[in-house]
Structure formats: structure tokens, C-alpha cells
Amino acid sequence: MNIIKTNLNFGNLTKRSRTVRAILHHSAGSKASAEDIHRWHLANGWAGAGYHFLVRKDGSVYRLRPEWAVGAHASGSNSDSIGICFEGNFMTESMPTAQKQAGKELVAWVKKKYGFTKVQAHRDVQATGCPGTNFPFAEIANGSTGTVTPTPPTSGNTYTVQKGDTLTAIAKKYNTTVDALAKASGITDPNKIHVGQTIVIPGTAEKPKPEGDTGVNTIIRDGQIHARNFAMPGLGADGIPGPRTDEAKVRVLQQAMRLDYNIKFIVDGKWGPNSEVLLGRHTVRKGETQYMVTALQILLMLNGYFCNGVENPGHFGAGLEAAARQYQADHGLVVDGIAGYNTFKSLIS
Ligand SMILES: [Zn+2]
Known part of the structure; x- marks a missing residue:
């Protein structure tokens, strides 16, 4: 196991007194070097890179935060864990073999070193x-020693009912409620589900809460990164909503309309009469592929709703529909999973 040392300068760190588990992450951005992560986390106001290790796509493994220090990678779980980040966005990408192999070796090495089995x-x-639905968790967590509970069978953001399943058990598996599953899946009687039936796992609404050293919502932070790439160069990604993020919301929607309608239209982050006319009665719904779908994905993230990734142009799938329904239900809108005038206006307000 070759671990590459890095020369990163950290602020004040605290010594970790117990090490009983490893927690696995992805970088969410497709490309992330040790220096990138260090810079991003410094920009959050943290002492530096929050993870202890980085596994890159080519299978190289880097040290980030000193191994002895308390990390900043999973709020409430940092004091007794090692944080390992895998470069990539495994919501949409699949993991290269070299990276998977290196990850398995690293996890096995850490487990052996500290004498724990929990990953x-x-x-x-x-x-x-x-770390994303495509992350090969069971394989990496198993490494060459120890055992883990297999992750539930999923296909994107849906679950196929197996023999003996109840909606209560499925809700428990996904940390959600029977009501939320029934609503997202259009089930009228929660006691009547059948083998082979598709259950939609609703988007997770994450309210801003602390992670690591400071308050940061990782969904909003990822949304800010997407908004920066899509419509607002220079937008900071701190996971904290504010005036710049509000401006980004308007820019994202304007940019999507400009691209979909293929017109010259000024993306200025100010919602005026021209924007209003353009939005008009436009809707996007399940099955459609366009930039307005990309806008919906980013806007949901900027509002703290997890929606299974962002594409350019976006494809409106079951996961996005579930997230849209959840948002509508939480904001007193008509819950139809279709994003129209009222939903977009609410998302940018
Ligand atoms: Zn993470």
C-alpha cells in the first residue's frame, strides 16, 4: 500500500482519542486533487482538507489531514473515525478498476491498523x-477482511419490492417514512405492495446543519458548485445560503431559458419583466430532457434538496420527480412533480 505524502499546511487541529470506524465519501466534483480539496475546505473556513485520505481515479492514494487529527467530513461522527474520500461523482460516474482496487487496499489497511471492522x-x-448510488460500497468496505451489511438493492432512486418486504421495512432501510414512500410512489394503500413493484425513494430534504468545523450543508454546497459551472463563474461554494446564492438561483434559471430557447437573452441574476415573460407557462416534467431540467436539478440542490445529480442538459427521471414532489409538499405548492411557473418562482425566491 503506497500512500503519497502531501505538503499541505493546516490550521489548528485536535488529536483524535478513539478510532473505531472509517467513513467513505466521494468528492462530488468529477476531478479533485489533494490540493483542490485542501483549498476548498480552507475556503469553508476549516483548518484544511477534512478527510484523512484521498483515493484518486488512477488508483493513487494521498494523505490529506494528518491521520492522528479529528477530521471534518461527517458532522457528529468525526471524533472517532477516519475519513476517506474517493475522487469522482458516483451519482453519475462509475468507479475505475484501479481506484476501486486502491480503495479496497486502503480500507483493509486502516481496519487492520486500528483493529476495527466498521465501515x-x-x-x-x-x-x-x-458517496453516490454508483459507489461500490460493499466491495470496498469488505476489502480483504471483515464483513459489512450489504447495501439494499437499488436502481437509481428506486427500489424493487422483494419477497417478504413491507413498506415499513423499506422505509426503515432508507431512513424515511411510510408516508413519504407512499406519496412519492403513488401508493394509496401502504399495506398492499407486491413483489416486483417499483418504490420511488423520495429526495432527502436536508436542512442547513453543521458539518465538520463550521455549518455547511453539503447539498447546497454541491448545488453552488453546479451553479458556478452552469451560470455564475466565481460563485463561492460554502454550503451556506446567502445573497450570492440567491443571485445564482436567478442566473441558473435565466441561463436554462437562454439555452433552451436558443435566444440572445442577458443572464444578469435580476428577475425582471423579460424573465417573467420567458418563463411564462413553461413546464418541465418526467421524461423530458432540456436545460430547464438542469435548472430544476441545481435549484433543488441550492434549496437543500437531494435530487440524484445534475446533467447538461438534464434528464427528468424518477429521482428528480420525487425531489420535486417533496419540495412542493414542503412549500404548500400543488404536489404533481411537474415544475411550472409556481414551482420555479418558489425555488428562486
Ligand atoms: Zn461525504
């Missing part, structure tokens, strides 16, 4: 999608 995904300890 968790970030989503096991916080309301987040990290």
Missing part, C-alpha cells in the same frame, strides 16, 4: 447522497 458510507450517518 460506513457518509449517507449512513447524515442525510446526504454521498
Whole structure:
């Protein structure tokens, strides 16, 4: 196991007194070097990179925060864990073999060194999608020693009912409620589900809460990164809503309309009569692919709703529909999973 040392300068760190588990993450951005992560986390106001290790796509492994120090990667779980980040966005990407192999070796090495068997995904300890639905968790967590509970069978943001399942058990598996599953899946009688039936796992609404050293909502932070790439160069990604993020919301929607309608239209972050006319009665719904769907994905994230990733142009799938329904239900809108005038206006307000 070759671990590459890095030369990063950290602020004040605290010594970790117990080490009983490892927690696995993805970087969410497709490309992330040790220096990138360090810079991003410094920009959050943290002491530096919050993870202890980084596994890159080419299978190289880097040290980030000193191994002895308390990390900043999973709020409430930092004091007794090692944080490992895998470069990539495994909501949409699949993991290269070299990276998977290196991850298995690293996890096995850490388990042996500290004498624990517990390996968790970030989503096991916080309301987040990290490290993504395509992350080969069972394989990496198993490494060459120890055992883990297999992750439930999923296909994107849906679950196929198996023999013996109840909606209560499925809700428990996904840390949600029977009501939320029934609503997202259009089930009228929660006692009547059948083998092979598709259950939609609703988007997770994550309210701003502390992670690491300071308050940061990882969904909003990822939304800010997408908003920066899509419509607002220079937008900071601190996971904290504010005036710049509000401006980004308007820019994201304006940019999507400009691209979809293929017109010259000024993206200025100010919602005026021209924007109003353009939005008009436009709607996007399940099955459609366009930039307005991209806008919906980013806007939901900027509002703290997990929606299974962002694409350019966006494809409106079951996960996005579930997140849209959840948002509508939480904001007193008509719950139809279709994003129209009222939903977009609410998302940018
Ligand atoms: Zn994470």
C-alpha cells in the first residue's frame, strides 16, 4: 500500500482519542486533487482538507489531514473515525478498476491498523447522497477482511419490492417514512405492495446543519458548485445560503431559458419583466430532457434538496420527480412533480 505524502499546511487541529470506524465519501466534483480539496475546505473556513485520505481515479492514494487529527467530513461522527474520500461523482460516474482496487487496499489497511471492522458510507450517518448510488460500497468496505451489511438493492432512486418486504421495512432501510414512500410512489394503500413493484425513494430534504468545523450543508454546497459551472463563474461554494446564492438561483434559471430557447437573452441574476415573460407557462416534467431540467436539478440542490445529480442538459427521471414532489409538499405548492411557473418562482425566491 503506497500512500503519497502531501505538503499541505493546516490550521489548528485536535488529536483524535478513539478510532473505531472509517467513513467513505466521494468528492462530488468529477476531478479533485489533494490540493483542490485542501483549498476548498480552507475556503469553508476549516483548518484544511477534512478527510484523512484521498483515493484518486488512477488508483493513487494521498494523505490529506494528518491521520492522528479529528477530521471534518461527517458532522457528529468525526471524533472517532477516519475519513476517506474517493475522487469522482458516483451519482453519475462509475468507479475505475484501479481506484476501486486502491480503495479496497486502503480500507483493509486502516481496519487492520486500528483493529476495527466498521465501515460506513457518509449517507449512513447524515442525510446526504454521498458517496453516490454508483459507489461500490460493499466491495470496498469488505476489502480483504471483515464483513459489512450489504447495501439494499437499488436502481437509481428506486427500489424493487422483494419477497417478504413491507413498506415499513423499506422505509426503515432508507431512513424515511411510510408516508413519504407512499406519496412519492403513488401508493394509496401502504399495506398492499407486491413483489416486483417499483418504490420511488423520495429526495432527502436536508436542512442547513453543521458539518465538520463550521455549518455547511453539503447539498447546497454541491448545488453552488453546479451553479458556478452552469451560470455564475466565481460563485463561492460554502454550503451556506446567502445573497450570492440567491443571485445564482436567478442566473441558473435565466441561463436554462437562454439555452433552451436558443435566444440572445442577458443572464444578469435580476428577475425582471423579460424573465417573467420567458418563463411564462413553461413546464418541465418526467421524461423530458432540456436545460430547464438542469435548472430544476441545481435549484433543488441550492434549496437543500437531494435530487440524484445534475446533467447538461438534464434528464427528468424518477429521482428528480420525487425531489420535486417533496419540495412542493414542503412549500404548500400543488404536489404533481411537474415544475411550472409556481414551482420555479418558489425555488428562486
Ligand atoms: Zn461525504
